Amino acid sequence: MTDFRSGFACMVGRPNAGKSTLTNALVGQKVAITSERPQTTRHTIRGIVHRPDAQLVLVDTPGLHRPRTLLGERLNALVRDTLTEVDVVVFCLPADQKVGPGDRYIAAQLAQVSSPVIAVATKADLIGRGRLAEHLLAISQLGEFADIVPVSAVDGYQVEVLTDVIVGHLPPGPALYPDGELTDEPEVVMVAELVREAALEGVRDELPHSLAVVVDEIVAREGPTPMLDVRVNLYVERDSQKAIIIGKGGARLRDVGSEARRGIEALLGTRVFLDLHVKVAKDWQRDPKQLGRMGF
Numbered sequence: 001m002t003d004f005r006s007g008f009a010c011m012v013g014r015p016n017a018g019k020s021t022l023t024n025a026l027v028g029q030k031v032a033i034t035s036e037r038p039q040t041t042r043h044t045i046r047g048i049v050h051r052p053d054a055q056l057v058l059v060d061t062p063g064l065h066r067p068r069t070l071l072g073e074r075l076n077a078l079v080r081d082t083l084t085e086v087d088v089v090v091f092c093l094p095a096d097q098k099v100g101p102g103d104r105y106i107a108a109q110l111a112q113v114s115s116p117v118i119a120v121a122t123k124a125d126l127i128g129r130g131r132l133a134e135h136l137l138a139i140s141q142l143g144e145f146a147d148i149v150p151v152s153a154v155d156g157y158q159v160e161v162l163t164d165v166i167v168g169h170l171p172p173g174p175a176l177y178p179d180g181e182l183t184d185e186p187e188v189v190m191v192a193e194l195v196r197e198a199a200l201e202g203v204r205d206e207l208p209h210s211l212a213v214v215v216d217e218i219v220a221r222e223g224p225t226p227m228l229d230v231r232v233n234l235y236v237e238r239d240s241q242k243a244i245i246i247g248k249g250g251a252r253l254r255d256v257g258s259e260a261r262r263g264i265e266a267l268l269g270t271r272v273f274l275d276l277h278v279k280v281a282k283d284w285q286r287d288p289k290q291l292g293r294m295g296f
């Protein structure tokens with residue numbers, strides 16, 4: 001394919017602007033952790049959008065804040081470096097709030113960045129057409145933007161359009177990550193590690209290097225109380241190893257599940273439903289295709 005495009009986009013915006021939720025909507029699966037509390041996104045998180053014509057790697061930054069301390073300044077310098085490295089910056093401005101000093105501060109920072117900036121009016125579902133038009137006008141007066149796109153990550157309004165617009169700013173190039181890879185955010189790696197630790201407890205000698213743990217998905221459950229469905233695959237090489245992990249009548253796997261769940265809940269700060277699946281992948285360590293699927 002000659003017309004394939006690939007590259008990086010970075011989400012910026014004040015706390016609670018809807019960056020994580022929009023990242024999830026673009027990727028089509030929940031990868032980032034969202035919450036009502038501001039500043040939950042401490043790490044740079046990547047979600048990957050795979051399309052037949054493009055691959056888009058989304059980098060979710062902690063947000064640009066006005067520096068009050070040296071650490072703040074360093075952080076902002078880091079964020080500006082990230083912004084200069086990406087192919088396109090997505091600047092989120094929540095439609096349910098007026099453009100304010102925080103947005104103007106970020107806009108001023110973005111004016112110093114060479115990458116094209118797409119301004120996005122997020123949470124468009126929360127306001128009427130008249131207010132949305134006013135918001136878009138206020139955004140247009142904030143700086144020079146390559147595009148201005150209203151979206152709603154909640155009802156899906158214009159999410160496809162935004163993906164097309166972002167992809168339009170990516171350079172031609174091959175896919176950067178293997179298909180099916182959703183994220184390499186630190187939380188996912190740590191969730192896998194917690195499950196691995198629990199699964200190896202007491203049987204380490206019987207499963208030397210034979211266990212690969214892959215987080216399949218982390219999905220927020222709809223409902224009044226925050227809850228994540230975490231689905232994890234455990235790959236072993238032989239049926240005998242599968243029997244060890246599962247235990248008599250599944251007793252051991254249940255213990256592994258509750259032990260890992262406690263750690264994951266502490267890590268993510270929310271209730272978790274942990275769904276563990278044990279699979280035999282014969283000789284996975286020697287099979288490059290299987291290794292790729294497991295993220296090695």
Ligand SMILES: Nc1nc2c(ncn2[C@@H]2O[C@H](COP(=O)(O)OP(=O)(O)OP(=O)(O)O)[C@@H](O)[C@H]2O)c(=O)[nH]1
Nearest residue numbers: 016017018019020021038039040041123152153154
């Ligand atoms: N109604 C509506 N609410 C949204 C939408 N997008 C995000 N929200 C809500 O806005 C809040 C903040 O969303 P996040 O995605 O966590 O915002 P963020 O910019 O990543 O926040 P930080 O991590 O603090 O920087 C959450 O309660 C979301 O449910 C949207 O399109 N519509």
